[in-house]
């Protein structure tokens with residue numbers, strides 16, 4: 101190759117805009133060179149079925165949702181407890197630290213990633229211990245140690261030492277009005293919200309596996325590639341904070357919006373928002389309603405409770421998510 105050609109290539113490399121990319125590291129200290137297949141990094145439930153460690157309706161005969169991926173340890177101490185460290189998957193900021201074992205996540209840390217194409221959260225649950233250097237609001241480089249892998253959980257069934265794992269989740273926060281929404285639900289009177297905005301009900305995860313094992317990803321593209329399963333039209337006097345926090349997911353004139361056409365993924369993530377002006381015939385007279393359903397996804401939507409058992413009316417999860425999304429828009 102001539103010197104001139106090499107220089108030309110170099111020049112090309114310098115002038116081509118880099119593709120949008122968020123750099124990612126594996127969120128534990130597992131030796132990836134020893135990973136040959138999925139069973140080398142996934143930690144299934146007591147069922148032993150590998151699929152139960154992945155994202156989706158993968159538990160209890162497809163009736164129970166798992167909102168993240170369960171990553172197994174690579175090293176144990178003499179007592180059989182996990183020794184792996186848990187690390188920040190992407191550059192970000194510490195948004196929540198829960199050092200108590202008072203819910204299904206046990207001890208957990210949530211990061212937000214304002215530098216990504218879309219400011220997603222990542223969540224690290226069941227930690228044995230949180231690193232004392234991890235403080236609320238601090239900026240974290242990817243790879244920074246957040247704590248030690250464990251099995252803390254106040255869920256119905258304890259996690260035994262042989263099943264210690266990191267529950268890793270990536271997704272979007274539904275609303276900054278969640279606390280008020282939660283307090284207004286009669287069913288919640290006896291169970292206080294211990295986790296504020298980082299209560300699992302306000303966090304909507306997506307499949308984190310396409311993000312793992314990569315050096316870099318386009319987080320926005322991963323969100324957008326999820327197909328629309330169901331659409332909703334809703335009235336909203338004010339702009340929902342979801343739209344303000346994730347403006348790339350919205351189109352149309354926000355200032356003139358009397359409501360929105362919202363496309364949801366099967367697990368209930370609002371993927372795309374289109375502003376509807378007052379007088380738009382699609383807008384319901386009041387409140388909100390389902391506009392369309394992808395019939396091929398109907399059985400899944402019923403199991404996920406986005407649809408009621410009749411396959412037409414809204415299910416309890418859709419009602420809940422829309423209620424949370426509208427909590428700052430009334």
Ligand SMILES: [Zn+2]
Nearest residue numbers: 168169170267
């Ligand atoms: Zn899990």
